Amino acid sequence: MLARIAATLALGAVFSTANAEPTIVGSLPAEADCKRCHADIWAQWSASAHRRSSFDNPYYRVSAEAFRRERGRAASRFCAGCHEPVLLPVLERDVDPASPEAQAGVGCLVCHSIDAVDLSGNGGYHARVRTEVHGARAAILVEARLCAACHKVGLRPDVTGDRWLRGQDDWDAWLASSSSGNGAGAVFRAPSPTRCQDCHMPLEPAAHDAAAKKGMVRSHRFLGANAALAHLRGDRDTEARIAAFLAGSVALDLFVDGAQAVAVLANRRVGHRFPGGTNDSNEAWLEVTARDAAGRVLGRSGVLDRDGALDGDAHLVRAQPVDGDGEPLRLRDPQHMRGVAFDTSVGPADPQAVRFALPDGTARVEARLLYRKFGEGYARRACGRDVACREVPVLEIARAGAAVSQASANVRVGGTGSGPAPILDGVGWRVLVERGLALAGALADRAEQALPFLEAARDAEPDRPEPLLALARAMLRLGRTDDALAFARDATRRAPSHPAAPWLEALALARAYRHAAARAPVEKLLTLVPDDRAALLLAARVFGVTGDPARALAAADHAAALDPDLDEAHYQRSLALAELGRTVEARAAEAAWLAHRSADEIDLALRDKLRARHPDRPDESEPVHLHRLH
Ligand code: HEC
Ligand code: HEC
Ligand code: HEC
Ligand code: HEC
Numbered sequence: 001m002l003a004r005i006a007a008t009l010a011l012g013a014v015f016s017t018a019n020a021e022p023t024i025v026g027s028l029p030a031e032a033d034c035k036r037c038h039a040d041i042w043a044q045w046s047a048s049a050h051r052r053s054s055f056d057n058p059y060y061r062v063s064a065e066a067f068r069r070e071r072g073r074a075a076s077r078f079c080a081g082c083h084e085p086v087l088l089p090v091l092e093r094d095v096d097p098a099s100p101e102a103q104a105g106v107g108c109l110v111c112h113s114i115d116a117v118d119l120s121g122n123g124g125y126h127a128r129v130r131t132e133v134h135g136a137r138a139a140i141l142v143e144a145r146l147c148a149a150c151h152k153v154g155l156r157p158d159v160t161g162d163r164w165l166r167g168q169d170d171w172d173a174w175l176a177s178s179s180s181g182n183g184a185g186a187v188f189r190a191p192s193p194t195r196c197q198d199c200h201m202p203l204e205p206a207a208h209d210a211a212a213k214k215g216m217v218r219s220h221r222f223l224g225a226n227a228a229l230a231h232l233r234g235d236r237d238t239e240a241r242i243a244a245f246l247a248g249s250v251a252l253d254l255f256v257d258g259a260q261a262v263a264v265l266a267n268r269r270v271g272h273r274f275p276g277g278t279n280d281s282n283e284a285w286l287e288v289t290a291r292d293a294a295g296r297v298l299g300r301s302g303v304l305d306r307d308g309a310l311d312g313d314a315h316l317v318r319a320q321p322v323d324g325d326g327e328p329l330r331l332r333d334p335q336h337m338r339g340v341a342f343d344t345s346v347g348p349a350d351p352q353a354v355r356f357a358l359p360d361g362t363a364r365v366e367a368r369l370l371y372r373k374f375g376e377g378y379a380r381r382a383c384g385r386d387v388a389c390r391e392v393p394v395l396e397i398a399r400a401g402a403a404v405s406q407a408s409a410n411v412r413v414g415g416t417g418s419g420p421a422p423i424l425d426g427v428g429w430r431v432l433v434e435r436g437l438a439l440a441g442a443l444a445d446r447a448e449q450a451l452p453f454l455e456a457a458r459d460a461e462p463d464r465p466e467p468l469l470a471l472a473r474a475m476l477r478l479g480r481t482d483d484a485l486a487f488a489r490d491a492t493r494r495a496p497s498h499p500a501a502p503w504l505e506a507l508a509l510a511r512a513y514r515h516a517a518a519r520a521p522v523e524k525l526l527t528l529v530p531d532d533r534a535a536l537l538l539a540a541r542v543f544g545v546t547g548d549p550a551r552a553l554a555a556a557d558h559a560a561a562l563d564p565d566l567d568e569a570h571y572q573r574s575l576a577l578a579e580l581g582r583t584v585e586a587r588a589a590e591a592a593w594l595a596h597r598s599a600d601e602i603d604l605a606l607r608d609k610l611r612a613r614h615p616d617r618p619d620e621s622e623p624v625h626l627h628r629l630h
């Protein structure tokens with residue numbers, strides 16, 4: 001049975017997205033009187049990024065000050081709703097970074113006063129600051145959408161000076177994943193749904209806290225990946241906790257295919273895309289080393305130079321926002337952002353493969369997935385001469401190694417999929433499925449390379465649905481509709497309530513224009529994952545095309561309520577409303593669509609500009625692309 005969290009969302013009217021901003025009734029103090037009785041929680045929060053979200057954080061200050069200079073101080077209300085709500089009333093003046101108000105961060109009374117949240121994010125919360133916080137507790141405190149208020153950014157035209165763009169957004173990535181109970185297409189599902197709070201606020205022992213139950217409180221450390229702030233203040237304990245939190249959250253698997261090493265990244269414990277948060281400044285990359293039989297280094301990729309700068313063609317795991325010239329943003333400067341040139345972040349259900357050409361004579365290859373919260377250039381700008389600020393810790397998330405002779409002899413990856421099946425060679429069936437899923441994500445003419453791995457996994461675990469579902473996905477990629485349908489239906493027989501089976505079936509049918517036949521799997525899908533936006537949009541399309549505009553509208557309305565900025569939801573609404581003769585509403589829906597449209601043609605043009613400026617770098621926008629070792 002699929003327990004569900006997101007289904008409990010109380011959905012109100014579709015919010016106006018024009019100007020989401022906090023509404024704060026009462027005034028927030030720079031420091032709340034909580035420490036006295038909640039010493040443990042206070043200490044945890046003091047070590048958290050929420051504590052340092054304002055002008056006392058040099059990495060934030062450099063970016064916020066640039067924004068204030070270029071767009072005017074009043075415009076930075078946009079940042080303040082999330083980063084420093086205490087400063088909202090005085091932002092039009094100069095900010096003294098040493099004042100208590102500029103160091104308040106996201107304090108106790110921010111979260112503990114919020115009683116409603118706008119799902120457009122952008123700090124669109126409603127807070128009622130009370131003198132007594134105990135007693136009636138706002139229901140929203142234990143819901144994931146509390147976090148949506150600030151962990152979902154939409155860059156409005158008044159911020160970019162150009163078109164509307166999606167900023168960092170862990171909320172929607174979570175809502176689209178099996179961690180929330182949704183994740184229609186996820187082949188591997190989270191064992192049970194988890195809220196943001198479950199992963200980021202686990203129970204922790206507390207000896208001095210009035211709220212401790214059985215000696216435990218919900219941790220207010222909000223561990224993530226920001227080891228830079230901990231390092232800056234010499235907080236080794238927090239640095240070690242962050243390293244432990246990150247370790248193993250993404251799995252790295254390495255295998256050899258002829259003269260290439262293929263690294264496969266699979267998201268194992270991140271309830272949203274990896275890396276989460278500010279994808280543009282987080283530096284997560286693959287370090288790869290090829291050695292000869294004597295252990296000598298023959299070539300490397302992803303190496304830091306003496307100043308700590310990362311080599312220009314390392315494989316970065318990230319989204320790459322760019323300015324109007326196609327140049328990567330340097331200072332987290334949304335005012336210059338014009339689009340996203342590529343996105344190599346790892347989705348919760350989409351393993352990713354990257355190829356590395358191996359030098360002649362390679363006997364062994366090693367790889368590590370490394371993470372640094374800020375790159376060298378950003379840290380230099382933010383920190384000036386402050387050494388502790390500039391040396392941002394590099395944390396290892398995963399490592400893998402492969403011997404060339406042995407591995408390449410064992411694993412045959414034929415171009416046709418008809419050669420001898422690869423043997424398991426010690427890796428589990430799950431890793432084989434992840435390899436297959438990653439390779440199937442490649443351009444269609446290479447996706448066949450996925451098949452031997454997936455067939456081997458199916459042969460090893462004939463009763464499990466995952467290898468079959470992955471085979472269905474690969475067939476869909478290859479355009480083999482009937483094979484995709486056969487595998488999806490086979491998976492349904494083995495796991496009747498796995499959402500990916502009706503998802504793949506419906507998708508295959510819809511792509512083949514067999515919309516009437518797609519209705520049954522779509523209906524089933526909606527009972528399994530009723531709050532999945534991708535499922536709702538597919539349903540809206542299928543219902544619309546098969547002459548049922550009322551149901552198409554219901555599905556699209558629901559998707560738009562879950563994400564008021566979802567362009568495709570407004571597009572589907574406009575079609576259904578027009579069909580129903582409600583022309584005025586149809587026109588409004590069309591306007592909402594155009595206002596949020598993710599303009600692929602602009603992103604592609606920006607990507608071309610980036611490539612023209614850096615012709616030496618590999619094309620990160622191509623799945624399963626090739627890097628060279630130096
Ligand atoms: C004089 C001591 C005292 C102070 C000051 C205090 N608390 Fe508490 N708080 C308690 C005690 C005792 C409990 C446990 C009550 C229980 O479990 O029924 C508690 C429980 C809580 C709870 C969990 C129960 C609930 O009502 O939701 C929250 C949240 C909370 N406090 C927040 C705060 C915040 C925020 C502040 C600062 C604005 C604060 N407290 C200041 C004593 C205090
Ligand atoms: C970023 C938001 C946020 C901030 C900031 C925050 N809290 Fe909380 N707090 C929560 C959430 C969410 C919960 C409930 C978690 C759950 O039960 O799922 C909670 C729970 C609590 C509880 C109940 C104890 C428990 O174990 O559940 C206390 C007490 C509390 N907070 C006190 C504080 C104090 C004191 C501060 C400031 C030092 C603070 N909080 C800052 C979000 C926040
Ligand atoms: C009022 C706005 C606000 C709310 C509500 C809020 N956050 Fe945050 N959160 C922030 C800001 C701002 C930062 C970034 C601070 C910085 O580094 O400048 C942040 C940082 C974080 C980080 C990053 C830590 C790191 O190491 O990088 C985590 C994890 C996090 N929040 C989790 C949560 C969760 C879970 C919730 C809901 C229970 C939540 N937050 C609610 C504003 C908020
Ligand atoms: C299944 C566990 C899980 C769930 C659920 C989850 N996260 Fe995370 N989150 C992680 C892990 C692990 C990381 C560290 C890896 C990374 O940075 O992506 C992380 C990282 C983050 C970061 C830090 C990024 C940074 O750059 O420092 C933020 C912010 C965050 N999560 C917010 C959220 C919010 C908001 C939610 C709910 C909408 C949420 N997370 C749900 C596991 C989870």
Ligand code: HEC
Pocket residue numbers: 049053057059060061063064065067076078079080081082083121122123149150151152153154224226276277278279332334
């Ligand atoms: C919707 C809420 C929201 C808004 C609006 C917002 N931010 Fe953030 N910002 C966050 C959260 C949450 C994080 C933490 C994510 C992470 O650490 O990866 C963050 C992280 C950052 C960081 C990363 C470094 C750090 O530790 O602080 C910078 C810099 C930053 N924001 C600058 C800005 C500026 C400048 C603006 C206004 C132009 C802005 N933000 C607007 C929520 C917001």
